[in-house]
Amino acid sequence: MQILKADKMIPANKTVMLYSRPGIGKTTVLGQLPGKTLVIDIDRGTSVLAGVKNVDIVPMDADLKVMGEVLKMLFEKCEYDNVCIDTLTEFERSMLTIKGSGGKNGGAPEMLHYQQVNFAIIDLCRKLRTLPANIIFTAWLQYNDVVSVDGSKYSQAQPMFSGKTPDQLCGLCDIIGELVVDKDEKRFIVFEAGPTRIARDRIWKRKFCTPENLLKGDIKDGN
Secondary structure (H helix, E strand, C coil), X not given: CCCCCHHHCCCCCCEEEEEXXXXXXXXXXXXXXXCCEEEEECCCCHHHHCCCCCEEEEECCCCCHHHHHHHHHHHHCCCCCEEEEEXXXXXXXXXXXXXXXXXXXXXXXXXXXXXXXXXXXXXXXXXHCCXXXXXXXXXXXXXXXXXXXXXXXXXXXXXXXXXXXXXHHHHCCCEEEEEEECCCCCEXXXXXXXXXXXXXXXXXXXXXXXXXXXXXXXXXXXX
């Protein structure tokens, strides 16, 4: 039996959810991660990584069968410091499209399909977390209308997934950050949660960091 000292614990590998609206620079951030990185390219947006060293890219096919090959390779021998799915939002949509095309709803996903895809994605994320690597998911941004206990209403920024999937996925992540651009066109990753944003950094307790410091807790950004 292994007994860990809580005051000495810093997870060797982190699970990260990085989200923003399209075009802000999520894929570019993946090219700035320390170590060797594998990017599973779901939405074919990795052209921005051309020329970046220590990054391998696996383009996903339309029927997602390549994912099985990638997982087999990784679980046999993971030679990467970082494994990234870019974007997990598009991966969910692709799965729903495949399910819908074989269904009885004129190509549109049925309720059962949403449940099946939700289970498959959560199961995939749990399995990836067992790899000896940092796991980084990117996602698009959506705003969810929330009503608080006092009746006030507000819009909350969160990763874009269907149903309860955002809450379930975020529960599996150590770090959840929204990539934003300030008025000077500088990019920051915000970890400060609140009524209008789902975010957290439960490892280093940062409020924000610059993109290149996403996995560098020794850099005191935002503390």
